Amino acid sequence: MENNVTSRRNFLATGLAAAAGCANCSCGKSHTHEAQDIQPTGEKVKLLSVDGEVIEVDRAFLKPVPDLPKVSNDIERRGIEGKKFVMVIDLSRCKNVGACKEACNHAHSLHPDHNWIKIDAMQDAEESAPYWQPTTCMHCDNPPCVKVCPVDATFKRQDGIVLIDSDRCIGCRFCMAACPYSTRVFNWGDPQVPEPLASEPYSCETSTPQKIGTVGKCDFCPDMARKGELPHCVSACPNGVFFFGDMNEDSVTNGAETFRFSELVRDKAGYRLMEDLGTKPSVYYLPPVNRNFPFEPKSENKEPTVT
Amino acid sequence: MDDTMSQVSTTSADKIIADLYPRKFGTAGRIWTLVLLVICAIGAYAYYRQLRYGLEVTAMRDYASWGIYISNFVFFVAISLVGSLITAILRLSNARWSTPLTRIAEIIAVSAIVFASIIIIVDMGRPERFMNIFLHLRIQSPIIWDVVVISTYFVISLLLLYLPLLPDLQILTTDPEKNSGFQNKLYRLLGSFWRGTQEQLRICNRSIYILCITIIPVAFTIHTVTSWLFATTFRPGWDSTNFGAYFISGAFLVGGGAVLVAMYLFRRSYHLENYITTDLFDKMGKIVVMLALLYLYFNVNEYLVPAFKMKKPEEIHLHELFAGKYALIFWFAILVGMIFPLIMLLFRKGREPFPAFVAGVMVVVGAWFKRYLIVTPTLLHPFLPITDVPESYRRYFPSWEEWAITMGSLAGALLIITFFARLFPIIPIYETVTERSETHENL
Amino acid sequence: MKTYRALRNVLLLICCPLLIAAQENTAKKEERQSLIYLRYYVINNRVPYLQVQTKNKLGRAFLPQANVSVKIYLNHDADAESLMGQVVTNEKGVATLGLPASLAGKWKEKSNPTFFAHTDSSADFNATQEELSMIKSFLEVDTANEGGARILKARLFKYENNSRVPMAEVDVRLAVKRLGGYLNIGEEESYTTDSTGSAQGEFNRTDLPGDTLGNLDVVALVDDNDEVGTLETQMKVPWGAPGKFESNFNDRSLYATGNKAPLWLMVMAYGCIAGVWSVIIYLITRIIKMKRMARSI
Missing domain, CATH: 2.60.40 (Immunoglobulin-like)
Structure with a gap:
């Protein structure tokens, strides 16, 4: 055991994420590990290992959520390299609990009138069965909203996410008219963001704090993705309706279950909304077959609309 | 024609100048101006409230995200097209009879385009960030095309208003006694360099000719691009390849209607019966008939073709227009805005000044509601059901602030026209004099 | 499973209004x-x-x-x-x-x-x-090749008097680390350690995209165990397909940023603007010329 100590200390430079377990195996495979996007703070903390050895760990690498430095607006606009985020929504599992909405509204400190996630009561034809359809921003690959923005306030990133810069938005609402999914909301009045969040600088990745006279919408929580965590709606859903992942990793997860994206969409006949419009959404839906729950309308204004 | 010719023989240049010279407001003029100023002030107060509390003071919400500001904007852009129609198209086609109308048309165009720009700023959630449009310009956005083309059209319209005014300014400055000090200063500032030499005349006429050619494509672009603000989206009622032509034809119609209204009002208030003749109403009436038919044709295209197919997203939209919530406004806009004036103006009696004026008013009012129908119902018929929003988000009826600002903008446009007519001859004096003497010589 | 889920959701449904009610009355309760x-x-x-x-x-x-x-x-x-x-x-x-x-x-x-x-x-x-x-423990991960099959092995030990003793009957997940979750290396949800503390499974995720070199981060995972807590040990293996990270982010397109507008659009738009504005500027020079003439008279 002792002879491993030195080799283990060498890993400190690459941080906690390094595959230290391999120090004990003579497999000779590549042990190097890129230290993701985390920047060391330079502030070391002395901690004990399981063996009782003293190990210096940079504060930035302390688990479970590393302290990420605030990224600049320029980096926020370019997005995370090598990623292509995707969401899969399993309609057979949704029973309109609304936990996704609540978590999202809370995480982004939205105005009480606003919901970035909407749960539509759908019925495709008069004789077909009704079902619940949660909608987020589709983060289209051919985004109609981005095309029409006059000032680059809404933009498409290399990781596929469409975000809004509320410090630049002029409030013309052309993007709202352009979006066929009606996903965008507008801060008509004061967004009623509580302090101290309200006086913090705006971040495109957290979409907070919302600002009066500007547009808001679902942002796929890239700040969470940077930390390796899932968007708030995904982790909040008690029924595992939402799956999130990276198309470049070919996997999606709802936290508890993880699937290969290509297999899931192939086996369950995944589809995207309004494919005919050519918007190329990043959100896939699994059809509401073999449903876990019956459809129960909750209130009068939630009668399914035949669309 | 007989009418005009008989007048020519009895009208000397001095009489023309005396008739067309800008006049002080009478009692009616004062009341009119005061009323307009009050409406503007109420609008300004409403806008102050909007700046203070945000767009929350409007009835617009996430689904009806554009409201009467945008319909009013489209209306203004539409009406501004008349400048190019009367001045450019008729001038280029050598329709000399339109000369008395050119300045009326141009000032309508300029004031409308000014308020189109103002109203679009009013609609912005963050008007203080207007400069972002230039700092972070994104040429892909139809809004940028609109900003560019509106400012271009404004400059061209201003030039087209200004250049023909030069000879008149010389006439106006010949006797400073007749004018107030401010007027003299203004005239000197604008036209002191004008001597009326052959060379100056040649340059001026040539410039006007170039302007007339340039303004036509720019005018077509301004309204086509405005239609693209809608047609570049997917929404039912907007997703149409017909939209540019549909908007332009509608714009010409409302412009024609506005000219009829303005002609009658100027004729009455300034006693211009010898200049804005019944014959002019007859000719303008015929043009409006043609424009109404053209617009009707595009309307049939715009509604019949989708109604024939009844695609699902279009279905609710069209049903609400034809027989639902919007049926009253829809049929009002179609009947009062197009069909009734069309029928009235078909008859010689209907092209008399007063009936033509009534037809013009119908066209203009109908056109305003038509713009409302283009904007609002479509937004309230989204592809996905309206979900998870407060009840107030499901419908749209403008708040008092929106009405006040809209009315204020309309009043403001009328104010510009009113003040212009107070300061400058609303009928070109120089051109009228030369044309009448030419006609006289030809006799 | 289904009945359990249904039951759980019925419970959740009942809890939901209570949860809201509870929040409102925090002060009183x-x-x-x-x-x-x-x-x-x-x-x-x-x-x-x-x-x-x-x-x-x-x-x-x-x-x-x-x-x-x-x-x-x-x-x-x-x-x-x-x-x-x-x-x-x-x-x-x-x-x-x-x-x-x-x-x-x-x-x-x-x-x-x-x-x-x-x-x-x-x-x-x-x-x-x-x-x-908790018991101090050690989770080790290694790979093996058995008849062409790619095997991922995990071994779990506990410390007893500074020596390692294998732990049996503990569920270990063998998975590939993905964004926000763990993708099992095969069909099995988890593997149970034997008397030597080992558990192993076959990796059969063909062509699973890894990094640019095809490396994957595989993990052995003990999830919230009563005796040892949560253990996770990672290792990098070249079992994936080299990831292709294509992006049209830098291409010119209608949805790109303003500085990446399509060339055809820029030529058309700026061409029109230049054309019309040169006419306007020409006309303004004409006005200036007329002014100059007045001076020379």
């Missing part, structure tokens, strides 16, 4: 019960840490409570010498804490350390305590 949850983590056999979660139970609802100060002791409860530290829970009611170097002696005392957590009474939280005993 006297029967608040404050709870501390402790979880023990070791990632890559390195520094162990505790995750502390504070929740209030109001009626049937469990609500995370933020801003609670929690004191944690190692082995000797309420002994100032054994204080691991004091943490304040974040907005999700969670805080984490590692073992400070000063406790090296205390840590080496026992192979099954006990953690004691305490809170003081406050407006938001009651005075309460919780303890957690």
Whole structure:
């Protein structure tokens, strides 16, 4: 055991994420590990290992959520390299609990009138069965909203996410008219963001704090993705309706279950909304077959609309 | 024609100048101006409230995200097209009879385009960030095309208003006694360099000719691009390849209607019966008939073709227009805005000044509601059901602030026209004099 | 499974209104019960840490409570010498804490350390305590090739008197680390360790995209085990397909940023603008020329 100590200390430079377990195996495979996007703070903390050895760990690498430095607006606009985020929504599992909405509204400190996630009561034809359809921003690959923005306030990133810069938005609402999914909301009045969040600088990745006279919408929580965590709606859903992942990793997860994206969409006949419009959404839906729950309308204004 | 010719023989240049010279407001003029100023002030107060509390003071919400500001904007852009129609198209086609109308048309165009720009700023959630449009310009956005083309059209319209005014300014400055000090200063500032030499005349006429050619494509672009603000989206009622032509034809119609209204009002208030003749109403009436038919044709295209197919997203939209919530406004806009004036103006009696004026008013009012129908119902018929929003988000009826600002903008446009007519001859004096003497010589 | 889920969701459905009602009445409710949850983590056999979660139970609802100060002791409860530290829970009611170097002696005392957590009474939280005993353990991961099959092996040991003893009958997940989750290497959800502490499974995710070289991060994972807590050991293996990260981000397109507008659009738009404005500028020069003429007369 002792002879491993030195080799283990060498890993400190690459941080906690390094595959230290391999120090004990003579497999000779590549042990190097890129230290993701985390920047060391330079502030070391002395901690004990399981063996009782003293190990210096940079504060930035302390688990479970590393302290990420605030990224600049320029980096926020370019997005995370090598990623292509995707969401899969399993309609057979949704029973309109609304936990996704609540978590999202809370995480982004939205105005009480606003919901970035909407749960539509759908019925495709008069004789077909009704079902619940949660909608987020589709983060289209051919985004109609981005095309029409006059000032680059809404933009498409290399990781596929469409975000809004509320410090630049002029409030013309052309993007709202352009979006066929009606996903965008507008801060008509004061967004009623509580302090101290309200006086913090705006971040495109957290979409907070919302600002009066500007547009808001679902942002796929890239700040969470940077930390390796899932968007708030995904982790909040008690029924595992939402799956999130990276198309470049070919996997999606709802936290508890993880699937290969290509297999899931192939086996369950995944589809995207309004494919005919050519918007190329990043959100896939699994059809509401073999449903876990019956459809129960909750209130009068939630009668399914035949669309 | 007989009418005009008989007048020519009895009208000397001095009489023309005396008739067309800008006049002080009478009692009616004062009341009119005061009323307009009050409406503007109420609008300004409403806008102050909007700046203070945000767009929350409007009835617009996430689904009806554009409201009467945008319909009013489209209306203004539409009406501004008349400048190019009367001045450019008729001038280029050598329709000399339109000369008395050119300045009326141009000032309508300029004031409308000014308020189109103002109203679009009013609609912005963050008007203080207007400069972002230039700092972070994104040429892909139809809004940028609109900003560019509106400012271009404004400059061209201003030039087209200004250049023909030069000879008149010389006439106006010949006797400073007749004018107030401010007027003299203004005239000197604008036209002191004008001597009326052959060379100056040649340059001026040539410039006007170039302007007339340039303004036509720019005018077509301004309204086509405005239609693209809608047609570049997917929404039912907007997703149409017909939209540019549909908007332009509608714009010409409302412009024609506005000219009829303005002609009658100027004729009455300034006693211009010898200049804005019944014959002019007859000719303008015929043009409006043609424009109404053209617009009707595009309307049939715009509604019949989708109604024939009844695609699902279009279905609710069209049903609400034809027989639902919007049926009253829809049929009002179609009947009062197009069909009734069309029928009235078909008859010689209907092209008399007063009936033509009534037809013009119908066209203009109908056109305003038509713009409302283009904007609002479509937004309230989204592809996905309206979900998870407060009840107030499901419908749209403008708040008092929106009405006040809209009315204020309309009043403001009328104010510009009113003040212009107070300061400058609303009928070109120089051109009228030369044309009448030419006609006289030809006799 | 289905009935269980249905049952759970019925429960959730009942809880939902209660949860909302509970939130509204926080101030009034006297029967608040404050709870501390402790979880023990070791990632890559390195520094162990505790995750502390504070929740209030109001009626049937469990609500995370933020801003609670929690004191944690190692082995000797309420002994100032054994204080691991004091943490304040974040907005999700969670805080984490590692073992400070000063406790090296205390840590080496026992192979099954006990953690004691305490809170003081406050407006938001009651005075309460919780303890957690864990066995010091070691999770090892390795690969093997058995007849062409790619095998991932995990071995679990516990420390007894400074020596490692294999642990049997513990469920270990073998998976590939993905964004926000773990993709199982095969069909099996988990594998149970045998008497040698080993568990192994075959990797059969063909062409699973890895990094640009085709490397994957595979992990052995013990999830919230009663004896050893949560253990995760990672390793990089070249079993994936080289990832292709294509992006049209830098291409010119209608949805790109303003500086990446399509050339055809720029030519058309700026061409039109230049054309019309050169006419306007020409006309303005004409006006200036007319002014000059006036001067020369």
